[in-house]
Amino acid sequence: METAIEVRDLTVVRGAREVLHGISTDVPRGVITGLLGPSGSGKTTLFRAIVGVQIVSSGTVTVLGKPAGSAELRRRIGYYTQSPSVYTDLTVRENVRYFASLHSLGAAEADSVIREVGLAEQAGQMVSTLSGGQHSRASLACALVTHPEVLVLDEPTVGQDPVLREELWERFRDLAGRGATLVVSSHIMDEANRCDGLILIREGSIVAEGGPDEIKSRTGTDDLDQAFLRLVREQDAESGHGKEVA
Amino acid sequence: MSFAILASTTGRILRQLRHDRRSIGLLIGAPVLLMTLLYFMFEDGGMFDDVVVIVLGIFPFLLMFLVTSIAMLRERTSGTLERLFTTPVGKLDLLFAYGLAFGLAAAVQATVGATVAYVFLDLDTVGSPWFVVLIAVANGLLGVGLGLLCSAFARTEFQAVQFLPVVVIPQILLCGLFVPRDQMAGWLEGVSNVLPLSHGVEALQEVGLHEDPTGVMWRGLGIVVGAVVLALALAAGTLRRRTP
Numbered sequence: 001m002e003t004a005i006e007v008r009d010l011t012v013v014r015g016a017r018e019v020l021h022g023i024s025t026d027v028p029r030g031v032i033t034g035l036l037g038p039s040g041s042g043k044t045t046l047f048r049a050i051v052g053v054q055i056v057s058s059g060t061v062t063v064l065g066k067p068a069g070s071a072e073l074r075r076r077i078g079y080y081t082q083s084p085s086v087y088t089d090l091t092v093r094e095n096v097r098y099f100a101s102l103h104s105l106g107a108a109e110a111d112s113v114i115r116e117v118g119l120a121e122q123a124g125q126m127v128s129t130l131s132g133g134q135h136s137r138a139s140l141a142c143a144l145v146t147h148p149e150v151l152v153l154d155e156p157t158v159g160q161d162p163v164l165r166e167e168l169w170e171r172f173r174d175l176a177g178r179g180a181t182l183v184v185s186s187h188i189m190d191e192a193n194r195c196d197g198l199i200l201i202r203e204g205s206i207v208a209e210g211g212p213d214e215i216k217s218r219t220g221t222d223d224l225d226q227a228f229l230r231l232v233r234e235q236d237a238e239s240g241h242g243k244e245v246a
Numbered sequence: 247m248s249f250a251i252l253a254s255t256t257g258r259i260l261r262q263l264r265h266d267r268r269s270i271g272l273l274i275g276a277p278v279l280l281m282t283l284l285y286f287m288f289e290d291g292g293m294f295d296d297v298v299v300i301v302l303g304i305f306p307f308l309l310m311f312l313v314t315s316i317a318m319l320r321e322r323t324s325g326t327l328e329r330l331f332t333t334p335v336g337k338l339d340l341l342f343a344y345g346l347a348f349g350l351a352a353a354v355q356a357t358v359g360a361t362v363a364y365v366f367l368d369l370d371t372v373g374s375p376w377f378v379v380l381i382a383v384a385n386g387l388l389g390v391g392l393g394l395l396c397s398a399f400a401r402t403e404f405q406a407v408q409f410l411p412v413v414v415i416p417q418i419l420l421c422g423l424f425v426p427r428d429q430m431a432g433w434l435e436g437v438s439n440v441l442p443l444s445h446g447v448e449a450l451q452e453v454g455l456h457e458d459p460t461g462v463m464w465r466g467l468g469i470v471v472g473a474v475v476l477a478l479a480l481a482a483g484t485l486r487r488r489t490p
Contacts, residue, residue: 014490051332055488069488071334079332085325089262101254102333126265146333 306386352386391477
């Protein structure tokens, strides 16, 4: 399968702490890849490196054949940040139309995305007056409106009710079906089952990669939560063993 | 730089401002109220014209600095700046958009302020009111440029406001409003000479005293515009697409 995002020996230091320890992975084109891991494991840092706003210490990130962050990529990538980044002193419609305009898209596209994320009724409302879930969806709409080839979504379904979550995942599936590459971080294992491929990350290192079924069968469990735990224990046992030998 | 992105970003900033009625009230109403106050303070003296022509340049500088530094800081801290840097928006697109949007606000502010001063408060200048407005707008832009630059060195809105006594007030004290610059001690006059607002104020004083634009007026206006360009360039240098 063709690669959309190639990460090679990526090391990132934030403050005095090394957050990513020389990780390498490939994200295939046209599928949904889930990035799973506990809070503080380096998911957001990896995303920031992919969209090109993170200073990296060493290693490379290549997106669609170009170095991450290059000017051309900024027309082809969409980024949804974990804490919603929209203008709270503008209405939903003004926000989405603004982000659409940066990609030379008009009001019609903006209005249709607002409907898709279920904010049609709130379109004229100031973002500061929205509920937490609506606020996030307004931010998501700003990422979706540009029809990016690569969509980087950091916890896009947090705080959404089950019905909306279902709809959003259908929408992600639909986008992948039309050739977009999606990388979605989550800590809900139920959502991990909906991904085509998974990257499990913990403490800045990749614990395992593979499809949900592959990971489940490798660890001999039907439950991804359990699978993750077993992989972590395996890794800890191995590193403990390594220390004894040294 | 992209014209379309510059235009839509300017529009976005103006829409944010439009939703904030109180800030508009502050920008437009406060100078008018304060000039009216001066009018009654100087009821018996002949100083009013000399003071108000200076004040017409100082208010845009002060208020635009305040509003711009907070607006830009919000952009930095709310995550929208980082998000914009993953889109085709360029650093100069963003900074010029702020300059244009708040420059426009400064133009409205200066026009309203000058109209009130000339029509209702009997302001009298030898030179043309149009030059007063032009120089007042330039002083407003100086506030915008310095505000954009200073916001880079603040982490919170609280810290941004603290630049007021450091960056803005010394310029107001030394611009010639309280003591004529040539009557200051030599070293103070030297400091005053390197502060851009002094030259903006000098240009306004020239309009007050001379019928036709003088060389000193043009020089003062030129220095202010140069300082705006310099501040914007330095502010562009503080914007980083990649951060730690």
